[in-house]
Amino acid sequence: MESGTSASSDPGPGAPGAAPDAVRPVRRRTGGRSARVRTQVLEAVGAVLLEAGYDGLTVDAVALRAGVHRTTVYRRWRDVGGLLADLLDAAADDTWTPPDTGSxxxxxxxxxxxxxxxxxxxxxxxxxxxxxxxxxxxxxxxxxxxxxxxxxxxxxxxxxxxxxxxxxxxxxxxxxxxxxxxxxxxxxxxxxxxxxxxxxxxxxxxxxxxxxxxxxxxxxx
Amino acid sequence: MESGTSASSDPGPGAPGAAPDAVRPVRRRTGGRSARVRTQVLEAVGAVLLEAGYDGLTVDAVALRAGVHRTTVYRRWRDVGGLLADLLDAAADDTWTPPDTGSxxxxxxxxxxxxxxxxxxxxxxxxxxxxxxxxxxxxxxxxxxxxxxxxxxxxxxxxxxxxxxxxxxxxxxxxxxxxxxxxxxxxxxxxxxxxxxxxxxxxxxxxxxxxxxxxxxxxxx
The missing domain is CATH 1.10.357.10 (Tetracycline Repressor, domain 2)
Known part of the structure; x- marks a missing residue:
């Protein structure tokens, strides 16, 4: 997983940045409206979780932050568990490969x-x-x-x-x-x-x- | 730390049971009323935490479980953080020594x-x-x-x-x-x-x- 601070040095989509034990939020912006909404919502999940912790992580807070209708979030992700799981599943959907330093x-x-x-x-x-x-x-x-x-x-x-x-x-x-x-x-x-x-x-x-x-x-x- | 289940095989006070990364609830019952109250309260903290999780862990729930007045708990431990810290500090107050197996x-x-x-x-x-x-x-x-x-x-x-x-x-x-x-x-x-x-x-x-x-x-x- 990528910390909030190191996200600023994110070299872009597909970069082999995530560790075997690290997660990087999806950065891809390709795809249609559905993919865009997913990116917005998952970035909002990460932002709200960082700022307010699990206690502050609600579907409504995420929808507000993402600028999408709460019904959209409820329909697609159901609840906070669904949002967190999708954030992690999306983070795994990258081209990360392990480092190759020669030893x-x-x-x-x-x-x-x-x-x-x-x-x-x-x-x-x-x-x-x-x-x-x-x-x-x-x-x-x-x-x-x-x-x-x-x-x-x-x-x-x-x-x-x-x-x-x-x-x-x-x-x-x-x-x-x-x-x-x-x-x-x-x-x-x-x-x-x-x-x-x-x-x-x-x-x-x-x-x-x-x-x-x-x-x-x-x-x- | 000792799991709830393994507490049943607890060999008694001072036994070298806790790992460098393990906690065992205090079992000592020596000392005066104050020590007895502490033992009761800390056992109640462990029991409530196990049954209801952190969300269910309140000073009132602990006092009820321990059979002591809530004011007593508030006065001595202040809040849930104080109760948890004392549970862990009490667990460290034992005679545990590392195993000696010969290798x-x-x-x-x-x-x-x-x-x-x-x-x-x-x-x-x-x-x-x-x-x-x-x-x-x-x-x-x-x-x-x-x-x-x-x-x-x-x-x-x-x-x-x-x-x-x-x-x-x-x-x-x-x-x-x-x-x-x-x-x-x-x-x-x-x-x-x-x-x-x-x-x-x-x-x-x-x-x-x-x-x-x-x-x-x-x-x-």
């Missing part, structure tokens, strides 16, 4: 940096969506789907690492790949989201280094 | 098992308190204090591992120890709390094994 540690560091940037800048959309997932089962489901999709896209990252001999034989299967990605990225969430530690710019690389070392030792094989 | 991987697996047991059994107090921390700054602060205290107590675990040569020279400092503990435990939180994956009994050991492998490789030195 496993570098790739994992770059992934972690995206998560870090989204969480360390202070209250952002990422943290707001995760907080909302504790209150809306639909948001929780959509968040899980988003992350699983990101993990699946990272298979190529593991293939490259295996080809470079960075994964200690035997090559990990899908479960091992997922465990590697979770080991690399989970400390960033833990420190910034759960422990609420002061941001430490060394964290993305440190967590990546540990996961890469474990991978070399065959811990995910 | 770093074993110790980290045992730690992870405590976190796993608290989170995998379904909706429990652990998850409810973490969810509440997204809404109450006081609960968030108390949760951070609780975890930091648990990490600090785990220094002995790292000392033993270093003495056994499991930490690859040079021995990690306090920052490295903390990173090791976060690397070991964060995947359990990530999978069960954020990704909401189906419980996998192999998870505690797998995450511990990866962290121990990284430690042997000197990733936290």
């Amino acid at each position: 496993l540690e570098g790739d994992l560091t770059a992934l972690n940096q995206e998560v870090y940037d989204a969480l360390a800048a202070g209250p952002g959309l990422t943290a707001a969506l995760i907080a909302a997932s504790f209150r809306s089962p639909e948001a929780a489901g959509a968040l899980s789907r988003f992350w699983e999709d990101r993990y699946a896209r990272c298979a190529v990252l593991a293939d490259r690492a295996a080809a470079r001999g960075e994964l200690g034989p035997p090559a990990p299967g899908a479960g091992g790949l997922r465990a590697l990605l979770v080991t690399a990225t989970a400390p960033v969430y833990q420190e910034l989201l759960l422990l609420r530690s002061a941001p430490d710019p060394g964290l993305p690389r440190r967590a990546a280094r540990a996961a890469a070392a474990a991978a070399r030792a065959g811990a995910f094989s | 770093l991987e074993g110790d980290l697996t045992a730690l992870n098992q405590e976190v796993y047991d608290a989170l995998a059994a379904g909706p429990g107090l652990t998850a409810a308190l973490i969810a509440a921390s997204f809404r109450s700054p006081e609960a968030a602060g108390a949760l951070s204090r609780f975890w930091e205290d648990r990490y600090a107590r785990c220094a002995v675990l790292a000392d033993r591992a270093a003495a056994r040569g499991e930490l690859g020279p040079p021995a990690p400092g306090a920052g490295g120890l903390r990173a090791l503990l976060v690397t070991a435990t964060a995947p359990v939180y990530q999978e069960l709390l954020l990704l909401r994956s189906a419980p996998d009994p192999g998870l505690p050991r797998r995450a511990a094994r990866a962290a121990a492998a990284a430690a042997r490789a000197g990733a936290f030195s």
Whole structure:
């Protein structure tokens, strides 16, 4: 997920900015009136969630912010859960691919940096969506789907690492790949989201280094 | 934190049951009337939070459940944030020490098992308190204090591992120890709390094994 602040540096549609654990609001403006309305409404969902939190997130507030009729929002998204789920599903509908830096540690560091940037800048959309997932089962489901999709896209990252001999034989299967990605990225969430530690710019690389070392030792094989 | 279900197997006061990331409601019943009231009230906080969530957690509901006058609760705890913070501070006031299994991987697996047991059994107090921390700054602060205290107590675990040569020279400092503990435990939180994956009994050991492998490789030195 992209924090509100970093959205300003958004390089545009389809940019590989979202982490396996990051969400970027849809920016596409192609398509007809229906697509335009969806973009307006989902941008409004993100804006209202950031400003007013889950407690302030109502269909009426979103409709007002988006400048569309509330009936339109109720008909298409039904409720706040539907809005949050669609925001996350739309964020997954991009062309993101994992970073390719030439080494496993570098790739994992770059992934972690995206998560870090989204969480360390202070209250952002990422943290707001995760907080909302504790209150809306639909948001929780959509968040899980988003992350699983990101993990699946990272298979190529593991293939490259295996080809470079960075994964200690035997090559990990899908479960091992997922465990590697979770080991690399989970400390960033833990420190910034759960422990609420002061941001430490060394964290993305440190967590990546540990996961890469474990991978070399065959811990995910 | 201890889930509601596992509380039934609570071995009693002072037992080393809580994980570096786990909370157990106070069970002590020693002390005078004031201590008794605190125990009753904090048990009621946990019970109401589990049953009705943060939205149902009010001073009045807690007072009713605890069988004490609401004025008593308002005077001593002020509000829901004060109640949650005291519940967490009280949970930290125990004699918990980290597991000592004879190996770093074993110790980290045992730690992870405590976190796993608290989170995998379904909706429990652990998850409810973490969810509440997204809404109450006081609960968030108390949760951070609780975890930091648990990490600090785990220094002995790292000392033993270093003495056994499991930490690859040079021995990690306090920052490295903390990173090791976060690397070991964060995947359990990530999978069960954020990704909401189906419980996998192999998870505690797998995450511990990866962290121990990284430690042997000197990733936290």
